[in-house]
Amino acid sequence: MKLNVQRWLEYRANFVIGITAIVLSNIVTVMFFWAVFLHIPSLNGWSFNQLLFMFGFWVFTGGIWHTFLAECNPATMDRYIRNGWFDRYLVQPIDSLIHLSIRRMDDDGLGDIGTGIFLLLYSSAALGIAWSIQNVLALAVLSAGSVLIWFSLNIIFASTAFWATSVRSLMDVLWNISRFIEYPLNIYNPAMMWILTYIIPLGFVSFYPSQYFFQNVPWILYSVATLPVGLVMFALAYFLWNKGLKNYGSTGH
Amino acid sequence: MRFGPYLAIMKNIFKTQLTYRFNLFVEMFNPFFTLAVMWFVWSAVYNSSPTPVIGGYAFPAMITYVAIASVMRMYTWLGTENDVEQEIKTGSIISLLIKPISYPLYCFSRDTCGAGTWTLVTRTPLIIFAFLILGISGPASPVFFLSAFLGYIVNYLMTFLTAMWCFWTVGDIWGIRFARQMVSEVTSGAIVPLTFFPIWIQGVFNFLPFQAVFYAPLSIYIGVTSGNAIAGTLAMQLGWIGMLFALVFVAWHFTTRRFVVQGG
Numbered sequence: 001m002k003l004n005v006q007r008w009l010e011y012r013a014n015f016v017i018g019i020t021a022i023v024l025s026n027i028v029t030v031m032f033f034w035a036v037f038l039h040i041p042s043l044n045g046w047s048f049n050q051l052l053f054m055f056g057f058w059v060f061t062g063g064i065w066h067t068f069l070a071e072c073n074p075a076t077m078d079r080y081i082r083n084g085w086f087d088r089y090l091v092q093p094i095d096s097l098i099h100l101s102i103r104r105m106d107d108d109g110l111g112d113i114g115t116g117i118f119l120l121l122y123s124s125a126a127l128g129i130a131w132s133i134q135n136v137l138a139l140a141v142l143s144a145g146s147v148l149i150w151f152s153l154n155i156i157f158a159s160t161a162f163w164a165t166s167v168r169s170l171m172d173v174l175w176n177i178s179r180f181i182e183y184p185l186n187i188y189n190p191a192m193m194w195i196l197t198y199i200i201p202l203g204f205v206s207f208y209p210s211q212y213f214f215q216n217v218p219w220i221l222y223s224v225a226t227l228p229v230g231l232v233m234f235a236l237a238y239f240l241w242n243k244g245l246k247n248y249g250s251t252g253h
Numbered sequence: 254m255r256f257g258p259y260l261a262i263m264k265n266i267f268k269t270q271l272t273y274r275f276n277l278f279v280e281m282f283n284p285f286f287t288l289a290v291m292w293f294v295w296s297a298v299y300n301s302s303p304t305p306v307i308g309g310y311a312f313p314a315m316i317t318y319v320a321i322a323s324v325m326r327m328y329t330w331l332g333t334e335n336d337v338e339q340e341i342k343t344g345s346i347i348s349l350l351i352k353p354i355s356y357p358l359y360c361f362s363r364d365t366c367g368a369g370t371w372t373l374v375t376r377t378p379l380i381i382f383a384f385l386i387l388g389i390s391g392p393a394s395p396v397f398f399l400s401a402f403l404g405y406i407v408n409y410l411m412t413f414l415t416a417m418w419c420f421w422t423v424g425d426i427w428g429i430r431f432a433r434q435m436v437s438e439v440t441s442g443a444i445v446p447l448t449f450f451p452i453w454i455q456g457v458f459n460f461l462p463f464q465a466v467f468y469a470p471l472s473i474y475i476g477v478t479s480g481n482a483i484a485g486t487l488a489m490q491l492g493w494i495g496m497l498f499a500l501v502f503v504a505w506h507f508t509t510r511r512f513v514v515q516g517g
Contacts, residue, residue, distance in 0.1 A: 017428025024435040031439050035449040039308065040301045166272040169279040176286035183290065187297035 015107055022111030026059055029182060030119070046184045050214065053123035058181050058206035060116025061146035065154075067109030069147070072101040073154045074170035077161035081248070090249065097155065097241050129213050141227055142209035148230030149205050150178075152237035159237070162244030181205050197222070204229045280375045284323050288379065291319045292387075308448040314475050315446075317389040321474055322443055322467060324380060325401060327372040329408050329437075329466065333364050334430045337416040350509065357413060357505060364409070393476030396483050400470035403490040408437075408466045410497035417501075420508045442468025448477070462493045 030052065037048040046054075080086040080100075089096035124131065131139075157170045177200070185193055185207040196203045204226045212223035299305065299312045310318065337360065340346040349356055383389045392398070415433055438444055441463035447455055458464050469486050472478040478486050 014428060017432070021428050021431035021435065024432055028435055028438050028444065032444050035445050036298055038449065038451065040298055041303075043301050044297045164272075164275070165268055166276060169276040172283050173279060173286070176283050179287055179290045183294055183297075187293045189293070192293070 018108040019111035019114075022108050023115050026112070026115045026119075029055060044184065044187050047127075049123045049126040050210075051184065052119050053127065053129075053213065054184060054206050054210045055182055056116050056119025056123055057143075057146070057210050058116075059112050060120060061143045061205065062150060062178075063109050063112025063114075063116050064143065064147050065109075065150050066112050067106055069101045069151050070106050070109065070154075071103045072097065072151075072158050074157045074161065074174065075168040076100075077158040078166060078168040081161045082165070086248075090245075096245065097238065101151075124213070127214075135213065138212055142212060142223065145226035145228070145230035146205045146209055148227075148234045149201055152230070152233035153200070155234075155237035156240055159240045159244040162248040177202065181207075201229050201233065277375070281378050284327075284376065284379050285382070288320065288323060288383075292316065295319065308446055309477055310446055310448070310475070313388075313390070316387055317383075318446060318471055318475055320379070320383040320387060320389050322471060324372065324376045325404075325467060325470070326443055327376050328368040328405060329443075330434075331364050331368055331409065331412050333360055333409075333412045334416040334419065336360070336364070338419045341419050357501065360413065360416070361409060365405075368405075392474045393479060394473055394483060396487070397470055397474040400473050400483075400487060400490065403487065403494060404466040404470045407462050407490060407493050407497060410494065410501055411437075411462060413501055414497070414504060417504055417508050420511070437463045437466065440464060441466045442471060446471070446477075462497060465490045465493045 033048060033051050033055070036043070037051075043051065077086075077100075086096075086100075089099050092099055123129075129135065154174065157167070157174055160167045160170065180188075180196060180202050185196060185203045188196065193203070197208075204222070208219060208222040209226045210223070211219035295312065295315050299307070299315070305311055307315075337346075340349065349359065352359075384391075411433065415429055418429055440447075440458045440461050443466075447458055447464060447468045450458070469478075469490055473483055473486060
């Protein structure tokens with residue numbers, strides 16, 4: 001941790017630029033929302049502030065992943081395995097997955113965390129959502145579930161590097177499917193909603209958790225399932241990772 | 254006759270080809286995700302709207318806008334800045350600068366060819382899908398293609414200006430490049446037609462070169478800009494090209510002078 005702080009000071013200029021870039025990218029989405037809401041009263045029943053809340057929730061949890069756990073992704077795994085750097089992790093006593101994931105703290109992600117918190121505070125104030133002890137605890141639990149889901153998806157995609165030769169393009173796929181998280185789930189058709197709830201549970205990354213704070217009776221039950229879904233996803237991801245690890249070790253790339 | 258080694262070679266080539274094809278395949282279908290999201294978003298927006306026309310665009314026109322913008326955006330994700338950064342870092346820039354050809358022109362031809370081919374190859378499925386399945390309409394005026402090309406040049410000049418920053422700074426250019434692209438996303442009309450913004454914001458955007466890259470040609474495509482207004486738009490684009498070209502020319506002059514003096 002101390003070394004990380006030192007690095008921060010050395011690359012302070014890059015740090016500021018990186019954070020600004022991240023914040024700008026989030027502003028772009030918010031501006032899109034804003035421009036659209038100038039012309040419509042609500043989006044399928046959702047108000048501008050509710051959209052901000054849901055987006056902020058995703059930016060916040062995505063930011064936590066980005067800052068602390070992002071090293072386990074298809075692009076990094078692709079590079080590591082092709083260059084043979086991954087073998088280093090096999091001889092360490094720490095689990096290779098954990099070791100790779102927390103290898104480096106990406107300070108850019110702090111831009112996401114900051115923006116996320118700002119959006120959450122702003123929208124919750126506008127919506128009259130108070131940050132009682134109960135709500136703060138709920139935020140912690142739901143965020144944990146959300147981070148686990150996105151983390152697991154990255155692990156699953158990254159694991160393919162154990163079998164295939166070049167998987168870095170899957171990074172783009174992940175980025176593209178993350179776009180589904182930015183909007184309320186009920187704008188999608190029933191089939192899509194089903195897929196995003198039960199197959200690739202992107203709905204639980206931001207939409208369903210947010211329902212807890214909105215006190216939306218039909219969906220609030222789903223929000224409770226966020227952490228369990230996260231744990232199940234992680235178990236799946238971990239299982240896949242280990243399978244790939246075994247395959248990698250035996251074929252001796 | 255030992256087939257062993259040859260089999261291994263073939264297997265390797267097959268793997269490389271497969272990798273290349275896999276990456277190409279992924280890149281071809283990536284835009285479909287975003288298009289799907291946008292389809293649902295805009296459907297919901299128009300469903301929630303009191304009027305069928307928003308910001309001058311009806312739903313079919315909006316889908317056309319989004320689809321065509323998606324194709325156009327491909328050729329703006331130029332690797333120029335990264336290439337220049339790499340060439341400086343590896344030192345190969347020196348041999349390129351000594352050659353009698355102009356370095357900026359060299360970059361331009363290399364990147365335009367690359368962007369053009371890549372756009373054509375990876376966006377063809379999207380174009381076919383958009384026309385056949387989504388039923389988007391063709392350009393309201395063939396001048397669209399000219400305008401799109403002018404928009405490309407405006408974008409290229411801005412990219413090169415950012416790329417020249419590599420000569421002046423030691424650190425990563427990633428931040429500046431990303432920032433420029435983000436500003437461009439909103440102000441250029443790549444995400445949403447500029448007519449959605451309040452008039453005063455549109456006024457601000459009109460003073461920036463970014464709208465010349467996307468919104469100008471797109472509005473011609475949809476037909477929002479038509480007739481005599483097209484000439485005005487083209488003139489505006491040419492104006493930006495002139496201004497940016499002058500900027501690049503001057504900046505390049507100072508950059509090469511400083512670079513040469515420092516001895517690389």
